[in-house]
Amino acid sequence: MQNYYRFLGLPPTASPTEIGAAYQRQRARLLRLVRRDRHAQTRLEELETAQQILLNPRRRLAYDQLLREEPDPQQLAREAQERRLLRYARVARSINLALLAGCLLLFLDWALPLRQLPGELVVRKQATAVSAYRNDPHPTMRIVTRHTQFELVGAIGHRVQLREVITVWQTPLLGVVRRVQVPTDAEPFQPSGGNIYGNFAPLPLLLLLVTAIGSWPGRPAETYINTAAAAVLLAVVALVILLWY
Structure with missing residues (x-):
């Protein structure tokens, strides 16, 4: 339903004098536009309807009641x-x-005990990157065994050799390699600090x-x-x- 108060630029509490003055201003403006704007005639007809309703006390009372019962478009948009x-x-x-x-x-x-995989044969060893230190560059080596893969960063890249049989400890659910032991070392070592449980733990x-x-x-x-x-x-x-x- 058309809100004639909004059409006239008035609040619902406007007096008949204010409605009449707003009607005259709008009518004079639309009459100037009617020859150039094809929509002006339609708006002029709506203006006449607004004047007939709002300046008739009985019709205005009924119109105000209908307006209050109609949902607010802005409220509907918010909802x-x-x-x-x-x-x-x-x-x-x-x-x-x-x-x-x-x-x-x-x-x-991370919390469960590691799963030990003895007798893992190294089937591939390849360089994936080189450190940015000019004085002491070291390649990062990707080690691939039959059941796992991991990286050796920097100076420990030489500790695992191709075709060597090693022991690997990995997490039981996701298989993240946490420790590696080679035949030449008595103690296992961590392969890389760059995994999800190492440097990237935060x-x-x-x-x-x-x-x-x-x-x-x-x-x-x-x-x-x-x-x-x-x-x-x-x-x-x-x-x-x-x-x-």
């Missing part, structure tokens, strides 16, 4: 936006819960914090959505590190 936010928030919280479960899986994988901890905040009940919808977006980015980075190392 629709809130419904969309709630839908997005439910999806975002589900994402946070799934990623939180992934963080707990990482913690369980990443899953940060992911755990973000997903915990985004999973807690009673949070605003914006919190669920924002934390889910941040958690997905962190999870992608963690997955890349997990697969690469």
Whole structure:
């Protein structure tokens, strides 16, 4: 339903004198535009209807009642936006819960006893990068055995040789190599500090914090959505590190 008060630029409490003055101003403006603007004639007809309703006390009273019963378009838009936010928030919280479960899986994988793989034959050894230190450059070596793969960084790259039989300890769930022992060494050593449980350990901890905040009940919808977006980015980075190392 057309809001004639808004059409005249007046509040619903406007007096008949104010309505009459606004009607005259609008009518004079539209009469000047009627020859150039094809929509001006339609608006002029609406203006006449507004004047007939609002300057008739009985018709205005009935019109005001209908206007109060009609939903506010702005309120309807706000309610629709809130419904969309709630839908997005439910999806975002589900994402946070799934990623939180992934963080707990990482913690369980880290906490459980390592699985020992004796007799692992080194089938491939290749350089993947060279350190940036000009005075003492060392290549980073990727070691591939029959059942595992890992990296040796810097000066320890020579400790594992091609076709050598070694012993490997890896995590029981995700298979992240944590320790390596070669026949020439009495004690095992860590292959690389760059895996998800080494130098990048703060990443899953940060992911755990973000997903915990985004999973807690009673949070605003914006919190669920924002934390889910941040958690997905962190999870992608963690997955890349997990697969690469």
